[in-house]
Amino acid sequence: METGTISIDELAGGFDLYRTLESGQSYLWQRSDGEMYGGTPAPDAWYTTVVGGSTGTRDVIRVRTHDGCLEWESTTDAEPIVRRLLRLGDDLEAIVAAGPDDPLLREAYEAHRGMRLVADPSFGCLISFICSAQMRVGRIHTMVTTLAREYGDEVAFDGETYHAFPTPEQLATATEADLRDLGLGYRAPYVVRTAEMVANGEADPDAARDLEYEDAREYLTQFVGVGDKVADCVLLFSLGFDEAVPLDTWIKSAVEEYYPDCDRGSYAATSRALRDRLGGEYAGYAQTYVFHHLRTGE
DNA sequence: ATAAGGCCTAAGAG
DNA sequence: ACTCTTAGGCCTT
Numbered sequence: 001m002e003t004g005t006i007s008i009d010e011l012a013g014g015f016d017l018y019r020t021l022e023s024g025q026s027y028l029w030q031r032s033d034g035e036m037y038g039g040t041p042a043p044d045a046w047y048t049t050v051v052g053g054s055t056g057t058r059d060v061i062r063v064r065t066h067d068g069c070l071e072w073e074s075t076t077d078a079e080p081i082v083r084r085l086l087r088l089g090d091d092l093e094a095i096v097a098a099g100p101d102d103p104l105l106r107e108a109y110e111a112h113r114g115m116r117l118v119a120d121p122s123f124g125c126l127i128s129f130i131c132s133a134q135m136r137v138g139r140i141h142t143m144v145t146t147l148a149r150e151y152g153d154e155v156a157f158d159g160e161t162y163h164a165f166p167t168p169e170q171l172a173t174a175t176e177a178d179l180r181d182l183g184l185g186y187r188a189p190y191v192v193r194t195a196e197m198v199a200n201g202e203a204d205p206d207a208a209r210d211l212e213y214e215d216a217r218e219y220l221t222q223f224v225g226v227g228d229k230v231a232d233c234v235l236l237f238s239l240g241f242d243e244a245v246p247l248d249t250w251i252k253s254a255v256e257e258y259y260p261d262c263d264r265g266s267y268a269a270t271s272r273a274l275r276d277r278l279g280g281e282y283a284g285y286a287q288t289y290v291f292h293h294l295r296t297g298e
Numbered sequence: 299a300t301a302a303g304g305c306c307t308a309a310g311a312g
Numbered sequence: 313a314c315t316c317t318t319a320g321g322c323c324t325t
Contacts, residue, residue, distance in 0.1 A: 301325100302324105302325085303323105304322105304325105305321105305323090307319100308318100308319095309318085309319095310317085310319105311315105311318090312314105312316080
């Protein structure tokens with residue numbers, strides 16, 4: 001086992017592990033008490049995920065906050081991976097300071113200080129948000145966990161068995177009926193067909209990285225089960241498009257109540273107006289704070 | 299380009 | 313205990 005620590009003091013704007021991993025951005029981690037998305041964890045709870053290596057290898061990584069540090073334990077030298085997945089290099093202080101000075105956003109930033117965006121692996125993120133349609137966060141996490149258990153590689157670490165999120169090829173072996181039996185409902189055929197599209201090379205979510213923002217969103221909507229909202233989530237939580245502003249039910253209610261002049265009728269026009277209102281370049285950061293603030297009511 | 303109807307299902311509200 | 317509504321929408325007319 002390899003281990004290490006990262007001082008949270010050295011991270012501009014701080015870091016809140018719980019709020020980062022349980023704010024509806026990522027469904028690819030497991031909390032040590034097994035109660036992910038089900039209440040406040042113990043302060044030093046571990047979060048575990050499995051990442052894929054370049055040669056088909058799998059590495060287990062777990063992290064927790066303890067004594068003012070972010071501790072990690074892993075099958076590999078995980079510090080660069082942890083820094084990338086949890087975006088520890090972001091100057092959160094500067095991002096918050098650069099945001100517009102409106103009451104809702106200030107309140108959200110204040111209430112959830114230290115929450116960062118995540119940078120999930122693209123395929124797992126894509127499937128997670130296809131599953132998210134009309135679904136509570138707890139059940140999205142259950143679905144993604146079930147897919148990993150049923151179709152992903154097993155990895156042993158520290159006496160426990162973990163599951164990687166399945167590869168496109170692995171998930172493409174599932175049938176619609178299989179996934180309906182696992183509780184995915186009408187999302188089942190979407191997941192199968194999208195996995196097939198990625199597995200057979202018809203499209204690749206990572207290819208969106210090379211496009212301009214709105215072209216990238218359009219590109220992702222070719223996947224089955226992916227509309228504008230899900231595409232924006234993948235762009236924001238995986239592909240590094242910090243300007244993406246997913247318009248979900250919570251953000252739509254925020255538009256109605258706090259930014260009524262940003263309602264332009266269509267998704268694209270409203271999203272664009274809200275993006276400008278929330279500061280442009282890092283509008284997605286602001287969106288994520290507002291979303292979490294309204295959803296949790298905290 | 300925009301609008302209505304159907305869709306799985308578990309958990310919470312009434 | 314039951315029914316009704318809701319939950320981070322998408323696909324097809």
